[in-house]
Amino acid sequence: AQKITQTQPGMFVQEKEAVTLDCTYDTSDPSYGLFWYKQPSSGEMIFLIYQGSYDQQNATEGRYSLNFQKARKSANLVISASQLGDSAMYFCAMREGGDYKLSFGAGTTVTVRA
Amino acid sequence: EAGVAQSPRYKIIEKRQSVAFWCNPISGHATLYWYQQILGQGPKLLIQFQNNGVVDDSQLPKDRFSAERLKGVDSTLKIQPAKLEDSAVYLCASSVGGWNTEAFFGQGTRLTVV
Numbered sequence: 001a002q003k004i005t006q007t008q009p010g011m012f013v014q015e016k017e018a019v020t021l022d023c024t025y026d027t028s029d030p031s032y033g034l035f036w037y038k039q040p041s042s043g044e045m046i047f048l049i050y051q052g053s054y055d056q057q058n059a060t061e062g063r064y065s066l067n068f069q070k071a072r073k074s075a076n077l078v079i080s081a082s083q084l085g086d087s088a089m090y091f092c093a094m095r096e097g098g099d100y101k102l103s104f105g106a107g108t109t110v111t112v113r114a
Numbered sequence: 115e116a117g118v119a120q121s122p123r124y125k126i127i128e129k130r131q132s133v134a135f136w137c138n139p140i141s142g143h144a145t146l147y148w149y150q151q152i153l154g155q156g157p158k159l160l161i162q163f164q165n166n167g168v169v170d171d172s173q174l175p176k177d178r179f180s181a182e183r184l185k186g187v188d189s190t191l192k193i194q195p196a197k198l199e200d201s202a203v204y205l206c207a208s209s210v211g212g213w214n215t216e217a218f219f220g221q222g223t224r225l226t227v228v
């Protein structure tokens with residue numbers, strides 16, 4: 001079964017606007033971490049933000065914030081004030097507490113328009 | 115601190131040839147992952163090591179792929195013989211371990227099988 005689901009293959013956003021990338025996950029482990037990574041066209045995988053299953057507050061890192069809805073098993077990434085350099089592929093990933101396996105979704109391509 | 119090192123960066127081989135990739139994780143990182151990423155898709159976990167033991171290799175095509183982690187540090191991934199569908203980027207990642215720590219990625223090896 002798919003552990004991480006990202007249903008938006010591609011999105012366009014205007015520069016300086018906000019964009020929300022959807023991510024839903026599936027696990028029965030009470031301990032898990034959710035991660036978002038950015039992969040520009042150059043190929044490197046860049047860690048953006050982390051949310052733990054026991055965290056009470058939504059994570060924020062600069063222009064990135066995570067809308068964590070545990071009951072709905074969703075962990076959407078919000079990028080505020082988009083910049084041209086935000087154009088990239090974005091991956092949602094989950095690591096479960098049992099075996100630390102790190103599973104990725106299919107990704108969402110974001111294109112920022114000037 | 116030094117990041118995850120991978121080599122080579124690029125490799126072109128003919129089908130049925132063999133190839134090996136090398137990964138040096140961040141010092142002290144107990145967990146090491148190898149992923150296969152086909153263009154436009156999310157990374158697919160091939161094998162996960164915890165120190166020098168295999169935690170998960172359920173998606174490793176064992177008839178042609180093999181991997182080892184030497185003394186719980188460096189790792190090599192081998193393909194023998196290669197097929198056209200093995201053309202992909204092979205990513206190595208490491209983490210200190212635990213479900214609440216991010217994984218750090220190398221720059222990957224882009225393999226083209228012709």
